[in-house]
Amino acid sequence: MSIAVVGVNHRTAPLEVRERFAHAPREVPASLARVLSAGARGGVLLSTCNRTEFYLADPEGTAPQAVWALLNERLGDGRDASAYGYFQHDEEAVRHLYRVSAGLDSMILGESQIQGQVREAWETSREQAGPVLHRLFQSALLVGARVRSETALGTGAASAPSAAVAVAGKIFSSLAGRSALILGAGDMAELAANCLVSEGVRVTLVANRTYERAKAIAEELGARALTLDEAWEQFASADIVLSSTAAPHAVVTWERIAPAIARRGGRPLCILDLAVPRDVEPAVGQLENVFLYDIDDLQAVAAQVAAERRTEIPAAERIVNAEVERFWAWYGGLAVVPVLKEFRGRLEDVRAAELERALKRLGHLSPEDRAQLELFSHALLNKFLHHPTVALKEAAQAGRGYGLLEALKKLFGLESRHDA
């Protein structure tokens, strides 16, 4: 074993467990140091809301136990962390990281945020990564970029909040500088608001049933707080309305907002109703130049995109497989050099010792004859070494060097700590 990944993700562990394993960037060096002290030569910790993964250059195969011990402590209730996780090594570990970077292992297939998270993980762990993992993460980012540029895996909006942005982006030329009014304070509205803000939308007003709650959120977003009753007038000026109140019935009605809509002068208004039950009565969508979308509409957009993305999986997997082969060939070649050096050194020692012993027994030889004998011993050693050296290098270049290397180490009792 040389390269390994140990961790949990959204498929293997519930949110309650993932939350406990999540590492803030400042916690990463200490956790990695602890794992490295168990024998790993390098480590990178990738911690997002959907996964906590330790990537290890671990020739001894001892570090995974240290990872589970660390995660057990974080779990802190006697449960076994390894029951929620997975462990992969060698080519499968490389493939795993490449799939993660490409978005193939993401909750939302093809999402691009993970690419930045992989880069951040690499940068945060830079001091502790070691040369093999440096190369691995560098190539993983390239694989992610290749998959996104050569396939349509990352196109479209595959989540409801990003679908909200996509829909608004089909109404307005640019979302930058648009004003948004937020009704209510639901989590989904906050998530969608953040998506809109990341596109340059200005949240100017936050309205809620209770003014204090509206004020708290408004302060966070740099907006002005209103009560719901004050909000209806604002439909005349806002470009986007994001609604997610906890009301049990529709609060945005035709009667309440039609007078304000009439004063818009034909400017389009995008209303994103993320509440369940709905905040906006469907009749509002019939107002001229009002575009109303509820959570089902947005999820339909996201589902459609996700279905389209799924057709791109085979093409993305082909890229990943080709890049795994390429990395493994490089890695095989990297491991061959020090082993061959030691192998040659070991045989050279034998040659020198046996030559010395022979020369002691052959004291009558002239200096010329002694020199000739030494030349002979060098030539013989080189002849013996030539074929295995060439075969090993060729196998390494073809990505098959790892097995031969292990056999060589075992047969000649070589040191095994060359991997990282």
Added chain:
Amino acid sequence: MVLVPHLLALGLYGLATALALAPFAGLRPASRGLTLGTPLTGAAAHVVGVAQLTPVGVAPVLSILALFLVLLQVVSERVFRASAVAVFTGPLATGLVALALLIGLGPGVEPAPGRNAWFVLHVALSVFGLALLALAFVSAALYLLQFRELKTKRFGQMFQLFPPLERLDRLNHIALVAGFPALTLGVLLAVGYAERYAGGWHVDPAQVVWGTFTWAVVGWAVWARVVRHWAGRRAAVASIAGFAAVLLVYLVLKLAEPGTERFL
């Protein structure tokens, strides 16, 4: 040497049209370089062909109109990122060049005025104004299709591939506002040419009727947008109605006096 560049332009416009329509057939969209380069190469060949034409008669005018349409398509794509414009302008330009080739691109019956700079400028500006009116029509049609997709929440290919409503509205606005001075200058040049050079040159009443009507339609559309602040769906419907009226009046006048030697 008029035929070869036109045939080349026809082929490249056809290819550009296929590239524009391919995503609607579920194929992967072509690269931006290809979708811009193909019609531009066609337009370059087309310019060579048009430069050798006498701008008199139906066929040369159709050819020049196609050239302007393709150039406006490229500008729309480059400046407004409205590549879907090619869905309409591509087939339109290809059809116009094909029709011009079918009619025949030989010199018209009025070779003398055809080489006069005033006349050439009159034709160029008038046809450019018409091309802008056609672009306003195309952007309005795209607007209404996208509007319907958004209102009915279909989220199909049109939703994915058509530009945002606001951008289409802006393109429509600019096409009309730019088209009006071009047409005005075209009409003024025609009047100036008739008075200064034509002398006894006979001006067909049909030309006067259609030219004035087209100018008035575009003028009305610009007035509605700029003075009355029409926008969105109402402006789009007005653009389509205006373009349809101009086309209808032309066809009626042309049917009244058939023949391809004269534009009208």
